[in-house]
Amino acid sequence: MVSFEEARRLVEQHAAGVCPGEMETVDLLAGLGRVLAEGILADRDFPPFDRATRDGYAVRAADLAKVPARLEVVGEVKAGDWPEPGVCSVGRGQAVGIMTGAPLPAGADAVVMVEHTSLGDAPAGKLVVEVRRSVIRGENFVPRGAEARTGQLLLDRGRRVDHAGIAIAASAGKSRVQVFRKPRVAVLSTGDEVVEIDATPGPAQIRNSNSYSLAAQVQNAGGEAVRLGIAPDERGRLRALIEEAWIGEGLQCDLLLLTGGVSMGKYDLVEQVFGELKAEFYFTGAEIRPGRPVVFGSCGAGALAHADGEVAANTRTGVSAPHKKYFFGLPGNPVSTMVTFELFARPMIEALAGMTPQRLIFLGARLKSEIRTKAGLKRFLPAVLSGEFENAEVELARWQGSGDIATLARANCYVVIPPDRERIEAREWVSLLMRCG
Ligand code: AMP
Ligand code: MG
Numbered sequence: 001m002v003s004f005e006e007a008r009r010l011v012e013q014h015a016a017g018v019c020p021g022e023m024e025t026v027d028l029l030a031g032l033g034r035v036l037a038e039g040i041l042a043d044r045d046f047p048p049f050d051r052a053t054r055d056g057y058a059v060r061a062a063d064l065a066k067v068p069a070r071l072e073v074v075g076e077v078k079a080g081d082w083p084e085p086g087v088c089s090v091g092r093g094q095a096v097g098i099m100t101g102a103p104l105p106a107g108a109d110a111v112v113m114v115e116h117t118s119l120g121d122a123p124a125g126k127l128v129v130e131v132r133r134s135v136i137r138g139e140n141f142v143p144r145g146a147e148a149r150t151g152q153l154l155l156d157r158g159r160r161v162d163h164a165g166i167a168i169a170a171s172a173g174k175s176r177v178q179v180f181r182k183p184r185v186a187v188l189s190t191g192d193e194v195v196e197i198d199a200t201p202g203p204a205q206i207r208n209s210n211s212y213s214l215a216a217q218v219q220n221a222g223g224e225a226v227r228l229g230i231a232p233d234e235r236g237r238l239r240a241l242i243e244e245a246w247i248g249e250g251l252q253c254d255l256l257l258l259t260g261g262v263s264m265g266k267y268d269l270v271e272q273v274f275g276e277l278k279a280e281f282y283f284t285g286a287e288i289r290p291g292r293p294v295v296f297g298s299c300g301a302g303a304l305a306h307a308d309g310e311v312a313a314n315t316r317t318g319v320s321a322p323h324k325k326y327f328f329g330l331p332g333n334p335v336s337t338m339v340t341f342e343l344f345a346r347p348m349i350e351a352l353a354g355m356t357p358q359r360l361i362f363l364g365a366r367l368k369s370e371i372r373t374k375a376g377l378k379r380f381l382p383a384v385l386s387g388e389f390e391n392a393e394v395e396l397a398r399w400q401g402s403g404d405i406a407t408l409a410r411a412n413c414y415v416v417i418p419p420d421r422e423r424i425e426a427r428e429w430v431s432l433l434m435r436c437g
Helices: 004-015 163-171 209-220 235-247 270-276 334-352 405-410
Strands: 023-027 056-059 069-077 094-098 110-113 117-120 128-131 153-155 176-180 184-190 224-231 255-259 280-284 295-300 324-330 363-367 378-388 391-396 413-417 429-434
Touching: 004 280, 004 295, 004 334, 056 069, 056 128, 153 163, 184 209, 184 235, 209 224, 209 255, 209 334, 224 235, 235 255, 235 270, 255 334, 270 280, 270 295, 270 324, 324 334, 334 378, 334 405, 378 405, 378 429, 391 413
Parallel strands: 069 094, 184 224, 184 255, 255 324, 363 391
Antiparallel strands: 023 176, 056 094, 056 110, 069 128, 117 128, 280 295, 295 324, 363 429, 378 391, 378 413, 413 429
């Protein structure tokens, strides 16, 4: 049994050593949520010209040292126009009308907002603008290349593409992007009482919700879930299914997630079967609740050779060699399964997907009503973060323990309580872990 922090450190340490799969090129929008296998470089300066950020007049700041000032309007540039130097430039005492997004004409060194100007009386054939405010050099435009220079890295390899990443790739002319193949994550539920979701459960049976919630979490973390069904609480069958997950024809999974069968019960056989398979365990239990019995380990595929001597093939290289694969034994209680996935399995999936490691970030909020609990374990209690504007507050969801998915579905975060606290007063500042997806 290790502390939460030590368990997380162990997962991060092992995750840092895994390799992502091969690469593929996909259409830009299909790259949403995928992990970049290439850096996105600026194909030109960003912005590609001195870009006005206000509607108004391109001016020389020195001409507006004293205001009000009168400037002769000698031209206009709208977005998309190119002000040819010599044809459209700003000389002393002159201004050029300019729109947001248009290039600054030669000679100008600032833009004065149209709100601070009015068109003045002028001799026939001339246009004069009266400016009421001074500007400083550089005001109201972004100089060419200020955001990025040609060839500069805009988005790193290993970044998961979100809508901002899509914008960057689009701006750099990338209609297709290179991403890593999604890791394949086998999901195996265990338990004699568990039946498939389209079956009619007997009086003591429950439907296999974990395989589905886990598959959803796997997808959300950037993996591809392969549901392997339900293993009974029987050693031989459990072992056969685990072996199939590793070396089964065509399965080629990169990680195995099991649920159930990791507690202290007589029929909790997962640890025992992995022991038979010569697994290496990094932790068997973490000081958390829910999720205390969580198990993390690895198995060399060599140890899983079939009776006929066949050895697993390395799914990444195709080389037939003993190859270490990680597994998590997650507790079967549905909320425990979900929490332990987020805390421990997610970083491993992200690493297998090629993502640069992410730290687990807790947010803070004020507690609405007092919490009393038992000390000794770090708690992740389903809670509802609510409030208006800047006045967020959080309250525990009234739940019936770690089997209560109905309450969890109403919650949107977990309040995190350190192991040394038994009582937390209303209005205290507490840590939160937001629920992903
Ligand atoms: P276990 O970790 O095997 O002791 O299971 C703990 C609790 O979770 C029991 O009440 C199980 O019935 C329930 N459970 C186990 N597996 C699943 C599953 N796949 N879907 C939903 N509930 C499950
Ligand atoms: Mg069980």
